[in-house]
Amino acid sequence: MGEIRQDMVRNNLLRLMSADSFGRLRGDLEWVELPRAFELSRPNEACPYAYFPEAGIASIVAKSPEGQQTEIGVIGRDGMTPASLVLDAGHDPYSIFMQVQGEAYRIPYASLQALIHEDRDLHGLLARYAQALAVQSAYTALSNAVHHIDERLARWILMCHDRSDGNEISLTHEFLSIMLAVRRPSVTTALHMLEGKKLIYSERGVIIVRDRAALEAFAHDVYGECEKEYERLIGTRP
Structure with a gap:
């Protein structure tokens, strides 16, 4: 691959960082494919690379x-x-892996860590993203505690749709049950309910968003707050 141009990348953080910061990163960036179930990091283990996804969806579990x-x-x-x-924590106790295949630019962990220590603007941008991710996790915890499975599923579909090209999201009922921490029959029932309201189509291994505006209206209280916080901290979502 030739020289990576900042105006051609799709990752929002790479696009929004300063030209100077991007210039410092560019020489260490490597484009890689990320198949489904690929582990980006393992619990309590140092990660050799940091990833800036261009496409696909990863889950923190x-x-x-x-x-x-x-x-x-x-x-x-x-x-x-x-x-x-970004938090200089070394590692975390979570598993992070691809739930929808995609691709990314990766950079050696040590290289990005050194650049963060040298570049205040870069550190500030990535630290704000770490805060946005923490807010997302907080609202996920709130939703798991107080919202019905139908609303939680709607929120989760919207969040995946935000990060996808087009209206199709490749997911199995089994995977959804893990993501939402419910039994598989509960996922099937919730999908049928959203289908009955003509918000989505659900086929084998695929969810198709049929009416985005109506899906947001159905999600109501459960979707939007962490998205607003991302806009405030980072800027326009991709």
Whole structure:
């Protein structure tokens, strides 16, 4: 691949950082494909690379000692991973992997860490993103505690749609049950309810957003606050 041009990348953080910051990163960036289930980082292990997704969707998943797990964050071309790098935390206890295949620019962890320490503007942008991701996790916890599965599913579909090209999202019922921490039959029932309201189509392994505005109206209280915070901290979402 030739020289990477900032005006041609799709990742929002790469696009919005200063030209000087991008120039410092550019020489260390490497384009890579990210197949489904690819692990971007493992729990409590140092990650060799940081990733700036161009396409696809990654999940941050927390797992209990007894094996219970749920998704606590979603990353697409709006962000980067791992955020622990920005916070100088070394590693975190979560699993981060691709739930929808895509591609990304990656940079060696040590290289980005050194650049963050040298470049105040770069550090500020990525630190604001780490805050936006923390807010997303907080609202996920709130939603899991107080909202019905139908609304939680609507929010999750909207968040994936925000990070996707077109209206199709490739996901299985089994994967949805893990992401929402519910049994598979509950996912099936919730999907049928959203289909009955003509908000989505659900086919084998694929969800198709049919009416985005109506889906947002249905989600109502459960969607939008962390998106507003991203706009405030970072700027226009991709």
